[in-house]
Amino acid sequence: MTALLEGLAVNPAAPTDVLLRLLEPEYEGVWTTLASRRASFPDEVTAAIVHHPHPRVRGALARNPFVDPEVRGLVVDDPEWIVRVRLAHSPDRTRPVRPLPDPVIDRMLTTYDDDCLQELFFSRQIPFRFLLSCVRHPVASVRQLAVNVWTHLSDGERAALLRDPHPRVRDSARRVLETDDAEAMERRLGPLPAPRNHGTTGILVNHRLSRTVVDWLLHDSDRDNSWILAHNHSTPPDVVAGLVGHPDPAVRLELARRDDLARALVDVLARDPDPRVRTAVSVRPELTEDERAAIDCTVDTEEDFGPLEHHTRPAPDPAASASYARSRHPLLRRRAAEDPALPAALVALLARDEDLGVRVLLAHNHPAPPPELLLRSYLEHRGPARDLLTEHPRFPVAGLGARFADAAVPDERRLAVLDPELAPTVADRLTRDLDPAIRAGAARHPRLPGGRLLALLADGELGGPAAANPTLPVAVMQGLLG
Known part of the structure; x- marks a missing residue:
C-alpha cells in the first residue's frame, strides 16, 4: 500500500x-x-x-x-x-x-x-553576482565574503574593504593583499625549513614566493617541490625554464597552463612526449589557429559533458566565446558551447559541429538549443546527465512513440513514453516491456487505457507508477486513502 x-x-x-x-x-x-x-x-x-x-x-x-x-x-x-x-x-x-x-x-x-x-x-x-554585491552590505560578516571575489572587484571596492569600519573585514582584505607580498609570505611560513602541513602547503602553492623560499624549495633534500614551483604564479622565469625537462608529466602540465610561460617554452612543450601536456599547450591564447592545428593533441570524447552551474562563476566574455566558436580547435569550441549567452547564429553553427563534446555541451548549457540537437545528444552520448536532456522544455517529444516504441535498445524505447500522443495500445504494450523503467513510464502515461490503468493498481511492481498517472480518476485516488 x-x-x-x-x-x-x-x-x-x-x-x-x-x-x-x-x-x-x-x-x-x-x-x-x-x-x-x-x-x-x-x-x-x-x-x-x-x-x-x-x-x-x-x-x-x-x-x-x-x-x-x-x-x-x-x-x-x-x-x-x-x-x-x-x-x-x-x-x-x-x-x-x-x-x-x-x-x-x-x-x-x-x-x-x-x-x-x-x-x-x-x-x-x-550566485557569483551576489558575492560581488556583498561589498556594499550593511552587515560586516557579509561584507567580509567579498574578499572571496577580490580579483573581480573594482579598485574602489577593494579600497573600501581595506578601510572598512569593522576590523575583521579589514583584516580579511589585508590577508588577501598579503598573498602577493613575498615578505608577508616569509613571515607566515616561519623559519626554514618550514614544517610541511596543509597550511604551509597552501602558502607555498598560492602566495608570492621570495627568492629565498624558491631556493629552499629547489634544494630541499626531503622532497621534490617541482610541482609547487611549476604551479605558483610567482616562480621566477629561470626556475620555470629549468622545469621544462622534468621527468614528471604532471609538472610539465602545470607549466603548460602558466599565463606567463615564455614563448620559447611554449614551443618546447608543444612537442612534449605526453599528450596531456601538448593538449594543454594547444589551447593557449597566444597561438594562431595554424599553430594549434600543428600540435598533436588528444581530444577526449568520453567526458561527462554535462550541465554547468553558471550562476557560480563570472559570465563568459562574449567576444572570447565568439572567437572560440569559430576556432578550428574542438576544445575551444567546447568552451563556447558552455556559454548560455551564446548568440543564436553561433548556437546554430555549433549544433552542427563535428565534435560530440561541442554538441552535447551546447545541448546541456544553452537555454534554447535546437530541439533536434537535444534528441541527437541523448542518442549519441551516455553520460550521467543524459536523462536531464529529456526534461528540457524544448526536447522534441512529438512522434517519439512511433519512432522508438519498437527500438531494439531499451534506452531508445524509453523515449516512446515521453510522447504525449502515444497510441493507447502501444502504452498498454509497453507496460509489459522487458525494461522496468519503460514499464513504469508506460504505467504513468496519460494515454494508457483506463482498464489497464486500474488493473495495474493491484500490480506489486507497477501499482506505484499507476497511482502517479494523472488520468487516474479522483474518486479512485480518494479510495486509495481508505
Whole structure:
C-alpha cells in the first residue's frame, strides 16, 4: 500500500484535498515523498508543509530539488536547526543546483549559525553576482565574503574593504593583499625549513614566493617541490625554464597552463612526449589557429559533458566565446558551447559541429538549443546527465512513440513514453516491456487505457507508477486513502 500512496503523492493531478490528507499522521510513511519529490504544490498544500508540526516534512521540502528555489526558501526561518541546515545543504547532487533567492541568502547569512553557513558556502546555492554585491552590505560578516571575489572587484571596492569600519573585514582584505607580498609570505611560513602541513602547503602553492623560499624549495633534500614551483604564479622565469625537462608529466602540465610561460617554452612543450601536456599547450591564447592545428593533441570524447552551474562563476566574455566558436580547435569550441549567452547564429553553427563534446555541451548549457540537437545528444552520448536532456522544455517529444516504441535498445524505447500522443495500445504494450523503467513510464502515461490503468493498481511492481498517472480518476485516488 505504501507504493500506491507514494505514487499518489507525486501524481501531478492529485487534488488539494488528497494531498492534504497525505500530510496527516495516518500517512506518515509518505510524508517525505510528498514534500521532496513533487515539482509543484497547490498553495494550500505548500502552506501546510511549511507549517507542518513535524520537522521531517519541512526538512524534506528544504531538500526538494524539483520545486522552485523560492518554495524551498519558505522554510528559511524554520524554528528547527535540522530544517535550516537542510536548506543550506545542496538539495540533490545528481542535477545542477539552482541558486536560492537573494532575500533568502541574505536572511541565512545574517541569522544562521556557523555550521549551517558552512553547508551553505559549499552548496553552490549562492550566485557569483551576489558575492560581488556583498561589498556594499550593511552587515560586516557579509561584507567580509567579498574578499572571496577580490580579483573581480573594482579598485574602489577593494579600497573600501581595506578601510572598512569593522576590523575583521579589514583584516580579511589585508590577508588577501598579503598573498602577493613575498615578505608577508616569509613571515607566515616561519623559519626554514618550514614544517610541511596543509597550511604551509597552501602558502607555498598560492602566495608570492621570495627568492629565498624558491631556493629552499629547489634544494630541499626531503622532497621534490617541482610541482609547487611549476604551479605558483610567482616562480621566477629561470626556475620555470629549468622545469621544462622534468621527468614528471604532471609538472610539465602545470607549466603548460602558466599565463606567463615564455614563448620559447611554449614551443618546447608543444612537442612534449605526453599528450596531456601538448593538449594543454594547444589551447593557449597566444597561438594562431595554424599553430594549434600543428600540435598533436588528444581530444577526449568520453567526458561527462554535462550541465554547468553558471550562476557560480563570472559570465563568459562574449567576444572570447565568439572567437572560440569559430576556432578550428574542438576544445575551444567546447568552451563556447558552455556559454548560455551564446548568440543564436553561433548556437546554430555549433549544433552542427563535428565534435560530440561541442554538441552535447551546447545541448546541456544553452537555454534554447535546437530541439533536434537535444534528441541527437541523448542518442549519441551516455553520460550521467543524459536523462536531464529529456526534461528540457524544448526536447522534441512529438512522434517519439512511433519512432522508438519498437527500438531494439531499451534506452531508445524509453523515449516512446515521453510522447504525449502515444497510441493507447502501444502504452498498454509497453507496460509489459522487458525494461522496468519503460514499464513504469508506460504505467504513468496519460494515454494508457483506463482498464489497464486500474488493473495495474493491484500490480506489486507497477501499482506505484499507476497511482502517479494523472488520468487516474479522483474518486479512485480518494479510495486509495481508505
